[in-house]
Amino acid sequence: RINRERLWRDLMELKEIGGYDDEATGLRGVRRLALTDEDARARRLVVSWMRQAGLKVRVDRIGNVYGERAGEEPGLPCMLMGSHIDTVATGGAFDGTLGVLGGIEVIRTLNEAGVRTRRPIEIGFFTEEEGVRFGTDMLGSAVTAGRLTLEYAHNLTDAGGATVKDELVRIGFDGDAPEIRPVPHAYIECHIEQGPILATAGVDIGIVTGVQSISWQRLTLRGEAAHAGTTPIESRADAGLAAAEVIVEIRRMCDSGEYGQLRGTVGDLRLLPGQTNVIPSEATLTVDLRNPDDTLMTAAEKHLAEHVDALSDRHRVTAAWERMARTAVIPFHEGIQDVIAETADALGLPYVRAMSGAGHDAQEIAAICPAAMVFVAGENGGISHTPREYSSPSACGNGIDVLANAILRLAGE
């Protein structure tokens, strides 16, 4: 079993890199967007912890970082653990970091117990998992898995125009290890659930059956600026109103049940010129759709596109869609799920099986080797992407105990 106090101390220490006082909640949150100065400081701290645990560290060309513990039989594919350490702008201490710091804690525990494994064990943390800075989530792991090219990823820009490549160079994490890594034996990621399923079931542990489909698009509606007081209602081309109707329709689609378990969110919306007495000439919004069913996801995207066409005509605005990210439903490896289940059973920890609502690096790595995930329950209904995100020391400890024992077993295969 791992050292829970040590794990907790590390989680709390890392939390302060990018830590800020959140006005909305009155809580201490974390703002550590990928490849920012905060991310760089966090990366250096985590690398130092990896080295202290005896790991050999390498950085690849998309900035993914791996720490390796040698196995007894050199040349065998490794057992890989991992996750990410970047956060959203209003994040908590657990999203991603639990899997990375938990992985280091697993290594320390093996070291202290003098346990050697047949296979090497590696920990990876992947670049821009959140996708909020450069617009594409699971970016580093998607490049490693070959779903996105290195060139595509390098050229993505943030809101200020900085590219991924420039930022990698700037923070000193433009590594030279090939982004297409040696194929692992298997991959397990421990992550907080970020949702209510485990809490509702009253268990600390979830075995993740897969990840639902994710669709991210940016929609720009262009109308015409005009005076708010003098312009007749019927002659307006109000881009803000059109955007509002899009938001309302997305919610209607979710409520209707026509698209199954569809979840839709408009997280960002900007109006130009953005003045009290000027009708908006331009509205740019992000559209985040999730669906556990690929067919229903495609149908939802199609309906929304048609609906936007119709309302654009009605409001005399033009609509331009930009694809940010799109993944299909990804099922996890049943054999690895079963190993995790048997481990939890052996530890006497009850669990449920559940599909993930959030995207995870594991869904990318699943394309190159057997992969699965351990979920850890969160409090407050599992709320995440807010400083209210919280998983207890015992829930975190239980999750990493499961991780440790599953890794130990698979590294011995």
Next chain:
Amino acid sequence: RINRERLWRDLMELKEIGGYDDEATGLRGVRRLALTDEDARARRLVVSWMRQAGLKVRVDRIGNVYGERAGEEPGLPCMLMGSHIDTVATGGAFDGTLGVLGGIEVIRTLNEAGVRTRRPIEIGFFTEEEGVRFGTDMLGSAVTAGRLTLEYAHNLTDAGGATVKDELVRIGFDGDAPEIRPVPHAYIECHIEQGPILATAGVDIGIVTGVQSISWQRLTLRGEAAHAGTTPIESRADAGLAAAEVIVEIRRMCDSGEYGQLRGTVGDLRLLPGQTNVIPSEATLTVDLRNPDDTLMTAAEKHLAEHVDALSDRHRVTAAWERMARTAVIPFHEGIQDVIAETADALGLPYVRAMSGAGHDAQEIAAICPAAMVFVAGENGGISHTPREYSSPSACGNGIDVLANAILRLAGE
């Protein structure tokens, strides 16, 4: 008759102070927000033109600028002309400036013709007419008319926290003339219509019967940030969705006819934290309502407040309203309207009478003396608050000819 070429040259010269290339329209626009460096440069240029025309210039404590031409009988209340030279961030060359530069052109014409008048004639330009920087429109004229106190106006802040007082001092227009000025004999403002009524009627000239009621409020909706992928639809507190429903309801209110000729606009909306995969925790929007009927305006505000209460409950968000500006319907002086009508008749210029959709300094000055306005038609349906705003040299010339002759007559009374 005034010198149309000279007036046009001045309009085009002033346009370049704050001139910018507008991406949305591909046109040259004007961005000269009140009390910015651009406004300061424009003020200095206009003051120099006033002085060249022989006017004695004074600046009052809210930054309103007056230029005075002596009358034959000292001590008589003056005939006042005026308007404003600040613009919105996506403005054109005519909104406000026509009345100010036209007024200077009237003075030059009188000077050249060697005409003296019984009463003094003054031109005024008023601070922050647009209201887009500090949130309250007709600010300078409202202080002069006693509707708002100097202290209230001085303490208003822009989005960056700068106060009106600080900015007045910074740009050197914190004058010492009393803000409550000597009562004029009468006030006439020439302004572009900024709407389609004159163009539809096929005339260059409008005689303004009054200004409709204006209501500006800022609404802040607060919900809870949470993960877009994992948070069930039914447990969300999505401030962005609530804001979208407010926008859609405002449009429904306008379309329904329940509130007469209500016009409603949400020109600005900001979401926090503004990230693709985070449900918005906060939405702040401006609500601009206009109504030619005071009773229906009050009913519209009441309905909207109740509707927002209901939808806030439904979405588990809180709603906080902040009053930015509010004016009742202001009728203009019928005697002055008739003088303008007789002047237009004498010049052979057809006109229509119409209520103003936009707010104007004249509606404030109307509280202290008889006041009315001359409207000048615009092209492209009279569109304004966009670089597409355009009134032809002949329409502008006709409007200022009417102004000149009406002023001449009233200054002789």
